[in-house]
Amino acid sequence: MPMKLRLQLFEFEDLPWFPQVIRAGMMDYLRFMITALGTYQPIVPLLHQALRQTGQTRLLELGAGAGGGTAPLLRRLQATGLPAATVTLTDLYPQPLAWQTLQAQTPGLRYELAPVDATAVAAGLTGFRTIFSAFHHFSPPAAEAILADAVRQRAGIGVFEGAGKHWAEILLACTVLPVAQLLITPFIRPFRFSRLFFTYAVPLIPLFTIWDGCVSILRMYPPAQLLALAHRADAAGTFRWQAGVVRHWWGPKVTYLIGVPTETEG
Template sequence: MASPWIPRMHLWEIDDQPWFPPFLRAYVQSGLTHAWTLHIPFFQDSSPATIVADTLRRVLGPSVSRHTYIDFCAGAGGPTPFIERALNSQLAISAARTVPATASAGVVDGTSQAASSETPSYAAVADPGTKSSTVRDEEEAAVDFVLTDLHPHVEFWEAASKKSDRLTYVSGPVDAADAPADLLRRYAGKGSGKKGIFRLFNLAFHHFDDDLARAILKNTVETSEGFGIFELQDRTLGGMATCFIFGFFILLIAPLLYWWSPERLFFVYVIPVVPFVLVFDGLVSCLRTRTAGEVEVLLRTCGADSDGWEVRSGRDRVIWPCGYLSWVICGKKATLSG
């Protein structure tokens, strides 16, 4: 992909400012979550969160089940709970379709036939309380997601984690540039067998200046198997146009999303702070977003040995006609699919 003609500018966003009222920040973050999770027929094939799950599964290949996914800048939760559900749903379907390695063969009309994934094992027939090998395969394929942030949003995370056994959170502050070793060991050892740590940065990496980005990447290379950067914008005219489209959609669908909250509707229509901040910060985010090449430069100059790491990247359309999800996935060669 050609380099954008717009240079990267590390400007400030309203939502980041300490003077911005917390209740309005919550409304803006809720709008961003909807941007990740909504699926608008005719305009979208699927939600951006689902596309992230598809991308992880495609790029990581067989190793996708060998990691614990830690969101180091989870904010109020964002898309991660939805990515968790989408990815584990895909892995469960894939595991159910796979014929268990221990399935015995049968003979029908003199022809040897392998047992299908629907065929119960002998142990399951002999003891109905025993889980089938298919169920065990689905459980082993499932992966865990962890929400962390330098400024934890425990109330939101707790509500999200109650909806899935595979989603948890760290209630204390976690610095992505200096992740606690005991935290990483705890989640690397969770479940059956040792797991690698895979870091997620959803709509977050563009917030870091170059020095902080290098520090985070150095810590990542030294303590993780890989990381993924997922952004809903880029430094293109199409990316900027999408910000205005999103602002229009918020105005269009807010009554369906927030009918139960007159206060939210007030700050969408009467004093339109929410759509203004979403569009303004979206435009600034476009200017702050790095290309895959720029991320790789930071990776190679972060001070850690990244010689064995590869960089993959791409763009997937998330809303017609010009909205794209930009992603960069980096990891050790054994982590990425061939």
């Protein structure tokens, strides 16, 4: 049964004092799983349409974390009608070590070393803005500010969460996914001894991943709330907004919000 409520709560990875080595281990796991499962492949047609409407070939990813799912998504765009597509990864807490590995493997992938605040993006950072698996981290005022900044700068924006906000997903986060994390951690690259140590010897990475995974679902905005945020951020109605849920062919869902400036529509 889908959840309609949203609880703010907190995630450990958001806390400024949270150890970077644990945060990086959690982000590496998330990136590995999103990539391996092809979590965001169902939204490729939506991105195609938004990029055509805005005349863009460049994606500017905000709150990129370790870059989970970005590389296969970019390759899919390039292979399905947008060969010139590029993506620039940004984050308030940049992760250049993880991004360098992705850049070496993915033509057209770049990154910004300086911290980037998603609520006030520098004018020089252009492109269609995307946020994958991160929008739920922001409180309603901050989330509205992210959308308002995109509206103010006339930059199209897409918000994507790799879940459908369902109670069953919390059950998976507490049972199946922790087992999967223990099994796949030795295969995550780039290799880090710290990741092994804090997964098996002192299992802080799995424990914090369970908490943050459950809370992230509880913090997710369902489509109706995403649209409400968008309309408040765009009180003048200068963007066209759509929100909904798309299903992966093998079951999992992606919740999305997309906004494009109305005058750029073809």
